[in-house]
Amino acid sequence: MTPSNQRCSVAIIGGGAAGITAAAVLRKRAPQLSVTIVEPSSTHDYQPAWTLVGAGEYDVATTRRRLKAVLPAGVSLIQQRAHSFEPTSNRVQLEDGSILEYEQLIVAAGLQTNWQLIDGLVDTLGKNGVCSNYSYDTAPYTWECVQGMQNGRALFTQPPMPIKCPGAPQKILYMAADHFKRKGRKVELGFCNAGPAIFGVPFYAKALMQVVKHYGIATHFGYNLVAVNGPGKEAVFETTVDGMKIRHIEKFDMLHVTPPQSAPDFIKNSPLADAAGFVAVNKHSLQSTLFPNVFALGDCAGTANSKTAAAVRAQAPIMVSNLLALRMGSALSAQYDGYASCPLTTSVGKIILAEFGYDGVVMPSFAADPRKPARRYWHLKKRFLPWLYWNQMLMGNTGPDWHAKREYPDTLPSISP
Ligand SMILES: Cc1cc2nc3c(=O)[nH]c(=O)nc-3n(C[C@H](O)[C@H](O)[C@H](O)COP(=O)(O)OP(=O)(O)OC[C@H]3O[C@@H](n4cnc5c(N)ncnc54)[C@H](O)[C@@H]3O)c2cc1C
Known part of the structure; x- marks a missing residue:
């Protein structure tokens, strides 16, 4: 039997941190649009906690949930791999040979581990x-x-x-x-x-x-x-x-x-790719520089930010605003500043919370000198951030966001890991 083709307003390739967050934000802001996620896995992982698993500080089983449990209400799921992109005809070919037609495309397929x-x-x-x-x-x-x-x-x-x-x-x-x-x-x-x-x-x-x-x-x-x-x-x-x-x-x-x-092979070998194999996008608007109705976010986007879930949380509302602006014929005014956060565990119990944007601009959420390892950030990483991820970010609530460019003296504070 020939597999049947499908159509949607917005197709999202990948149901990881970026794909699910983008879908949830989109459903909140434009519930009238039909949204389809293409994702081969039946589970969804909170990868940032794997670091703590390796240190005996987190149960690996709690980092994994059923994909359907995090799929936003009203979003359709095609449980298979996207095979190739045909952006000039607004089509994605799926692994079974069927076609998904879209008006706008979001690519969120992460990184490939080689x-x-x-x-x-x-x-x-x-x-x-x-x-x-x-x-x-x-x-x-x-x-x-x-x-x-x-x-x-x-x-x-x-x-x-x-x-x-x-x-x-x-x-x-x-x-x-x-x-x-x-x-x-x-x-x-x-x-x-x-x-x-x-x-x-x-x-x-x-x-x-x-x-x-x-x-x-x-x-x-x-x-x-x-x-x-x-x-x-x-x-x-x-x-x-x-x-x-x-x-x-x-x-x-x-x-x-x-x-x-690296970038996933199916992106690297597609018309969407930049020279490094990632989706070629404007680093501020997250719109493709090659096909205006294509956007990308998360690890597969060709942006020079640090590839983190924290970056996804900042990117998703910006990317969705611009995608919706394009539908309305308005200017794409939302701008991503390259924000990412990396909670560097300096011991079991303390963290340097490294937050920064494009070109290494220091952008902490809190005023205290972020180079000083602190116990409060350990609790943030171990308890608050997983809660924020599962219960807020994946539901389309991407706040709170307090990050800001801040200045600190050149001299290091005392570092006690
Ligand atoms: C050990 C470790 C520690 C980390 N620590 C932190 C941290 O402390 N803080 C932080 O913010 N981030 C951290 N991260 C990074 C964070 O997990 C990623 O940046 C985030 O998951 C990126 O989201 P994504 O959706 O782009 O990619 P992913 O979450 O990896 O999702 C990509 C999805 O695309 C799907 N996909 C792939 N190919 C196809 C295809 N052909 N068709 C359809 N779907 C496809 C995959 O199955 C996957 O579900 C860590 C990651 C690791 C591994």
């Missing part, structure tokens, strides 16, 4: 001390590894950007370091980062280097993980010196891997 790009990783992940907080299935094993380390060498890796939540690779590093310290375990710690610095925003990076010093962590910048031999407990890193690639073999007892990530 585990297979690291030789040997897929075979050893989840055993031999090789763990990762970057998936629902593997995050609990991180905590097993942390608990099991009595002594030896623990390495934590970070691949080239872009990745979801660029602070996440070092969050687990500090929480593991804190655990070892409290238990009096002599563990040698290394942070192997393909990038050139601990964090992309210098204002926060200076404070984070104090945290690194506090725990005696050895940092290796420009160190890119390319292969893992789990049973042999060896990790292979590549560095580039004078244009030459050099390989280094490092022994480990525990290896926390952050996988390489």
